[in-house]
């Protein structure tokens with residue numbers, strides 16, 4: 001089912017964090033939300049997983065308006081990975097992954113064989129099977145991040161929202177995770193800071209700046225040097241990936257000038 005954000009605005013303490021955001025993620029597609037720090041990406045995702053109530057606007061999954069559904073029904077439809085998702089209880093990895101089934105079970109009901117197999121498969125896909133009996137508090141940041149993605153997958157949601165899921169992951173696990181997301185068939189909205197990974201992993205990108213959607217569309221249409229300059233204040237060259245054709249940005253650090261001071265690679269005014 002499609003995920004539709006329709007005119008979402010969030011105002012907190014008189015500050016507009018999100019301004020009239022409308023965005024559609026087509027059924028089974030992956031849309032990347034990118035933008036500078038503080039541009040409203042996490043705020044938008046929080047409205048989808050109902051950690052935040054928008055001041056105006058709606059979130060729909062198919063024809064269903066999320067705010068009209070029970071929290072339990074919402075959790076059956078939407079799985080979320082929050083930014084730097086914390087796990088405070090010292091559960092084992094397999095227990096945390098199994099928590100993904102919570103919206104689907106009642107009380108102390110035990111998991112079915114199918115559900116246990118689902119958990120095992122997700123742990124294999126996220127390369128954490130060998131950690132199954134470890135306490136989550138003993139894990140590295142990247143290991144813990146993979147546990148939380150596995151938990152989101154076993155939720156068997158219709159819509160997946162992920163806030164910087166590649167945080168803490170080494171390059172192999174970044175690529176494995178984003179490759180996996182492409183084959184899940186889930187309607188996915190994902191916040192990524194790495195524009196090159198976003199271009200490779202997402203069918204469409206939405207660019208937020210100061211709470212406003214300033215560009216959206218296919219990565220090759222959106223990621224232009226002008227856009228990167230205007231939104232991020234950085235000079236970049238755009239090249240085409242030799243194997244996939246995806247747009248890839250090349251940046252250069254400011255070279256030291258002969259007198260020892262640095263010249264700037266930032267755009268004037270930033």
Ligand SMILES: Nc1ncnc2c1ncn2[C@@H]1O[C@H](COP(=O)(O)OP(=O)(O)OP(=O)(O)O)[C@@H](O)[C@H]1O
Nearest residue numbers: 012013015017035036037038039040041042043044
């Ligand atoms: N409860 C709040 N009260 C006031 N301001 C807030 C609140 N929550 C978020 N903000 C501000 O709203 C803006 C958008 O925050 P948000 O976390 O959505 O940005 P982001 O694009 O996800 O940033 P980052 O890339 O740094 O994760 C920021 O300036 C943040 O400081």
